[in-house]
Amino acid sequence: MKIMHITSPIESETIEELTAGAQVLISGIIYVARDAAHQRLIQALDKEEKLPFDPNGQTIYYMGPSPAKPGQAIGSAGPTTSSRMDIYTPRLIAAGIKAMIGKGNRSPAVKEAIKKYKAIYFAAIGGAGALLAKSIKQAEVIAYEDLGTEAILRLKVDNFPAIVANDIYGGDLFEQGKAKYQRSG
Template sequence: MIRIETPLTDETVERLRAGDRVLISGVIYTARDAAHKRMVEALQRGEPPPFDLKGQIIYYVGPTPPKPGQVIGSAGPTTAIRMDKYVEPLLKLGLKGMIGKGYRSPQVKELLVKYKAVYFAAVGGVAVLLAKAIKSSEVIAYEDLGTEAIRRLIVEDFPVIVANDIYGGDIFEEGRRRFARIDL
């Protein structure tokens, strides 16, 4: 298990390899489809993003409202490939990590190598457990999007797996290769 803290540096990202189990502590930001679209459209108009992307991680999640006494409701990952068309402008501004569920397009995997960034997979189906690693949650932009608003989360030992690294490593491709070698 590798422990890392945000914001991420090139040195931290260079240490990570596809398949590594990682615990993240520090600040991460949430954004899903609608927030990504709005951020990229703002960038295209020459407006700054709602937070400094340098070294940051975006978690693809739309958490449910918290119950009394909770910091956040269920906070499971959403399918990452839906954000692929928005990735490059954010990487250009220094985004270093993304957390989601499922594989990424070949284009995004190339961008991860080009911009020295990493894609982490969070396990779907364990949203309540993931929420326990979230110590605080604050809406910082696009409040009108409800659960899809951008939030600043403080996390402690948030569990993820490196799915795609800066060396072209891909746990999904590796998993398919391993399964193909099994005699059934």
């Protein structure tokens, strides 16, 4: 299978080319936020405050790393379950977020927002944190340092492997994959 090299922030033209099931290698800048950081981002939007980073066109990775050992950019760094972020995601997409990386399927509301705002959701391999850390070259806390492993990070990634899970055309890797391999009984 052909693997596409893409750059984050991801251009709209690139998003149009990506369909569910496509394997990609992502290079560039991505932001890390999970449960607690999402809560704060939404509180900031509620109060009409500026977010700690400009969300326009950016990628969010749902992840909370293990601590970096001396000499490492980051510890183990695999995806966490995306569905816990579903209640926040449509608002963040409306605020400008273009891409998300996580594991597991998304809610109908998130899939709708992906279609409406031409965003994209990638699945990374859950439980492969030691391997995925190899493609993370730099990590820097940019906000909410008090949250520890849940702080917002800015990462520089190089060939970070992921699979398109939800595309702008309504394609869904989880539904398609399951339909293909399920058997009766």
